[in-house]
Amino acid sequence: MLRGGTVGRRFTILYAAGFLGSGIVLLSLTYLMSGVRLSTRAPEDLPAHVPGGPSGLAAAEQQIRDLQSRLSDAHGQQEQRLLVASLIALAVTAGLSLLLGRALAVRVLRPLRLITAATRRISAENLHERLAVTGPADEVKELADTVDGLLERLEASFAAQRRFVGNASHELRTPLATIRASLDVAVAKPEPAAQTVALAGRLRTELDRVDHLLDGFLVLARAQHGAFTDRTLVSLGELTREALGHRATDFAAKALVLDTEVRPAAWTRGSAVLLSRMVQNVLDNAIVHNQESGWIRVTTDGDGSEARFVVETGGRVLDQGQVDRLGQPFERLGVARTGPEGSSGLGLSIVAAIAAAHGGRLALRARPEGGLRVTVTLPAAAPEGDAMRAGMVA
Template sequence: MKLPGTVRTRFTVLYTSLFLASGALLLALAAAFASGSRIAEAVPGSVPEQTEAGPAQERIDDLERRLAQADEDQARQILKGSAWALAVMGVASIGLGRLVAGRVLRPLRTMTVTTRRISADNLHERLAVTGPADEVKDLADTVDDLLERLEGAFASQRRFVANASHELRTPLTTMRAALDVTAAKPGPVPERTRVLVGRLRTELDRVDHLLDGFLVLARTQHGAFGDAARVRLDLLLSEALAVRAEETAAKGLTVLRDRENGPADVWGSASLLGRVVENLVDNAVRHNDHGGRLRADVCAEGDAVRLVVESGGPVLDEEQVAGLGRPFSRLGTDRTGGEHGSGLGLSIVAAITAAHDGVMEMRPGSEGGLRVTVVLPRAPGASGASGAPGASA
């Protein structure tokens, strides 16, 4: 039979059932012994036979019948009292069983709360359960060993990405310098050489952009923000749109901004949050239709700040949009033909948003294209005046 509810409920039912079963068995044994003693007394020959009948004998028989009836009544009262006591203790055993089950499961609850608190950003924490060497401590030690291995794996991954990105910048710089020297040689440069230099420089810029994305991902996954401060997300959006005004005008895009309602302050890394806004605007401009629309809104709603960037373009389905947050995920050649696309833009946005305790949502636009919504916790306290670019004083 499958017991319902939580483990504590199942333990309570089990303890109560065992108590009631053992009490019922004890009561049945007591009733059996009492019945057996009465049968033994009623067996002929158990009392010496009287050969002569008389008033004395009749009085003795009457006394024996009264004693037997008293014994039977007493046994019945004992059994009835025992049954009532068993019922009362059965009810009490429910509370006692729940209390005992709670005490038994308390270490497991502590382990569960601690394990939930531990994430990729604080894998250095351990359960560190103390006590006797029992099954619970064995489980806690196993989880601690697993966390230690995970911490080592995450640290190795971050170091590899960061070190590889840094080391690859040296040969890229050398190759870019060689191209500059080749293009700057005195005398006429062959047209084929000039075209080749341009192509190589374009590819080097793409690789450099990709390495920069790797560095941002590694920094975001590390979870340490040395430049954490109050950041004006609305100012970051205005700056990102201003920087791309020329490209936006060249594509004939219509920029719509109609939901801003004053300062929208969040707490976090100004550089990383700026990267979020820049990537979203870049994505909306680069993968938009010529003459399309670009909607960019920032709105403070209660304890959250909502950033929405929506682009025009072809109608997308949910399956296409679902994979865009993964690194190097793209929607075909029509969305990856740009010279600077690396396939990391939206994955970087998702990683930075998660590192700031936010949520990123992607879904198809109402009239085609992509709609990306980033919701971040609002900075505590009132917003101050604008200080440095993107940050409030």
């Protein structure tokens, strides 16, 4: 029984058992010590000469027997009352033991609960926070200091990783620009060879892919760093309308049927540039990995606490276990999701990072009928008067 359940429950049982055991021992000693019986004298020990002769002796013996009987009855009643009182006291002691054991368990485990709650609040976006437990140098403070040390090492590791991605992406743009300029010079020569032109075209395509990949790395690093200086009130509905307008040609190229329900109530606060990129990535993912003559349903709405951006697509039935991994970098659903477009596999991971950096979340669900449902949920923000009227007019 002590091996199962929570630590608080085990502590409660242990404390209650200790208090109850002490009460049982105390009541048992009290009961045993109260059980000393009065000694009596047998009739044969009485004096040989009793005034009044044989009749007086018989009367005295009878009185003694009556007195012994009454004393025995009184002692039995006393023992019975003491036993009942002891059982009642034992029941009360059991109840008080549980209450006191629970109170002590809560008191003892309170610092651990505070440490657990504080640790849960710390994620990759706020690794700078520390538990900073104060008090005597006991086991609890030692545990808290150990967790703080671990968080400090994790923060340094995450920061180094983000700096590396950002610096590497910036540094790689210079040689890419040089290669692109060299290709332009080679093709610009009078009467360039056909092989040179074909090679330059293929190299430009690959350079575009690498440039797109580096751009994704930069956006991902910025989103994961979470330090925005351009936080402002943003309408997900307006961002969605702009992104849909820019992709009208892409919808027509695949003959996709578009169903939209864009509401102006989806307001949030954050980086307009990153949130716009988030919306674009979700739409691009829906277009690129959709089937010919398929459909896309786009919805934005919100309430007092959340703003939601939802994109659904049709297609084959997907495995939820594989879908759950799409929020990680370079994850794809097999060859069918790579395609000739050369997807880098960073699109949804960037969406997840941007949503998390804004205090939101990305949810990916495989539709039972086939296809994918992408839901981005962000904290809602109350629109200002001018922004509200502008959204309603749009």
